Amino acid sequence: MTATTPATTTPPAAQRAALAGIDLWHSFGRTEVLKGVSVAIAPGEIVALMGPSGSGKSTVLHLLGALLRPDVGSVWLAGRRIDQLSQNGRSDLRLHRFGFVFQFGDLIPELTLGENVELPLRLTGVKASTARRLAREFLDRLGVADQADRLVQEVSGGEAQRAAVARALVTSPEVILADEPTGSLDTITGELVLEAFVSAARDLGTAVLLVTHEARVAAWAAREVLLRDGRILGGVEQPSTHPSWTGQPKPLPSPAPPAGAPWPAR
Amino acid sequence: MAGTLSTAWRFVRADSASRQVGIIAGNAVGTFLIAAVAALPAALTSDDAPELGVRLTIGVALIFVAIPVFMLLATVGRLSAATRDARLMALRLLGLRPSRTLAVAAVENGLLSLAGALAGVAIFALAAPAASAAVRNGPGWFSGTLALSPLWLAAIALAAGLFSAVLAAAPARRLLEEPKAGRPRRRGTGGWWRLGLFGFGAAELVWLGFEPGLSYSQRTWAVACGVVAVLVGLVLSVPLFSVRVAAALAKSRRTVVQLAGRGIQAEPTSGARLVLGLGAVVFLAVALTGQLWRMENSSAIKMGQRLLGDGPQLLVMYQSSDDWWPQEDWDELGYPPKAFVPGPDSEEIPAAIPDGNRGREGTARRRCRRWPLDFRRGPSPGRSPHLRPGQPLLRRSGVCRHLRRVGLVQPVHDRLQRSGSPLAGDRAGLQFVQRRRLTPKTEQRHP
Structure with a gap:
């Protein structure tokens, strides 16, 4: 080397x-x-x-x-x-x-899909109600809003992977x-x-x-x-x-910038 | 911080019921034992400052009981650790700082541990009075009460919860270095440093064997430290053995054995925990056996055993402190001890009564009839009928049973108090009583 x-x-x-x-x-x-x-x-x-x-x-x-x-x-x-x-x-x-998506999602299996998507927002200090709303919107955009209250092991691999994408996108x-x-x-x-x-x-x-x-x-x-x-x-x-x-893919929801971000907002 | 706490709380709720129950129950048992151990010294000795030998005995017993309890707390804190570690790794991947990830782990385990600890002290507080009364009325081991103040109980619950939380979070440190996607890979725990404490303890015990110039108390402490170091060192060494055994199994040509080895290598801590559990049981058994052996070899217990013997025997009283019966009491009793009894604080007590005092003998007999002791002259042929210092004293009473069981003579003193003995008073003077079977040898020693 x-x-x-x-x-x-x-x-x-x-x-x-x-x-x-x-x-x-x-x-x-x-x-x-x-x-x-x-x-x-x-x-x-x-x-x-x-x-x-x-x-x-x-x-x-x-x-x-x-x-x-x-x-x-x-x-x-x-x-x-x-x-x-x-x-x-x-x-x-x-x-x-950064937002990460891995092959097997790496969602936390003990949490629901909605809670998994909320998690990065909650960890950045976003209010629980705001985090819940944004998580629903992103899950809806990816077509798995109806599975938001299910645990990871209760949904298919595709649904879990879409939730992982929503989690990566939700913090913008x-x-x-x-x-x-x-x-x-x-x-x-x-x-x-x-x-x-x-x-x-x-x-x-x-x-x-x-x-x-x-x-x-x-x-x-x-x-x-x-x-x-x-x-x-x-x-x-x-x-x-x-x-x-x-084409014209459906636009993503506009997430609120997380509170307490250490780097200047874009 | 609110996000961290809420996440930890969510993880607590997300845990499986079996893990929750396991951690809570384990901590409850552990905390109950800690509370019982903390309360035992006061229950065993009503004296504020028991003599050194008693303190050492109790101290060693507490250490022997405390180590398995701490092992229990540490083990239950690692229940389903792989699942928990995967969660923590996911948090690290998301970008949670190491300190906050540790905080999540500590809070998650700490809450469950604290719940268990509170349950443990509550059970102790509820059960201790009844247990104390039962023991005092039954075997009579306790001269005090088995109880702790609410402040002590709160401190024990808090300390046990904190201890468990810290221990449970400690292994999570390996997650904090470089998070990677996928299930966290377990690291080998086969470092040879694990043998260090075991080696130290073994070396110390070997050194003690060749070092004659230590006092009794120094030697006792050194042995206690060496034994504890060896045993804790063995516990620390378990993962090392587990990893090495797994490596050896994995090299086997038989598929089943090889699979077993690979399985242990993939999850070395689970195998280690199993061995640790077995080790804890063996450790506890060995420790209790050792402690029983030590107690049975104490002068008080030996005395108790001798008191049970048949035939003419010699009863000798000796002191271990300055607080002793005044001379006039001995005079009244008419039976001053004169014997050198080997022991940690042995002392030769001079004879106070002239040889061949019939009047004294009669007084002593009368006194002793009011006690549970049967005070008679021995049937040795050719002996003077007069009671003399060191002369055989027979008994038939239940006192010996107390002595045999506890090894402390406090119950005798209590019994004397209950029987209204003039010698009982408020003194804690009667500390050791020894009775020896009379043999030609002892006859010679105590003519």
């Missing part, structure tokens, strides 16, 4: 990007997973990160989402370096400015990081989820990073980034001709 000096001034690519990872290297033990990956996502852009299993896609997502620290390289959010932040600072970022994050968000969904439900991402990107200017190995899912992105053996193979710019971009 070739060590490089961490950047101290904002790189040009990071200045314009909502989220950027510059020259990321990362190892798990002796296994070198990433070897100088650079990714930048503009506000309102959907980027698909593609690659075979073990290529390092999820590691890139974890590094960009402040879940891991890179061994070498830097991560920038809206022109501000975030990989050197403290544990608390990175936690605050995840709570207030600047960036959504989705790791195989449609991996456990059928085609129609998967498209519903992807439509929600498109709405967030188009209506709220949210940057979306989709980690996937499905070309069908990647087709929804404006740009594809191919990853293999920890290196970027190349990027494919796609014209925004996908039906979801040219």
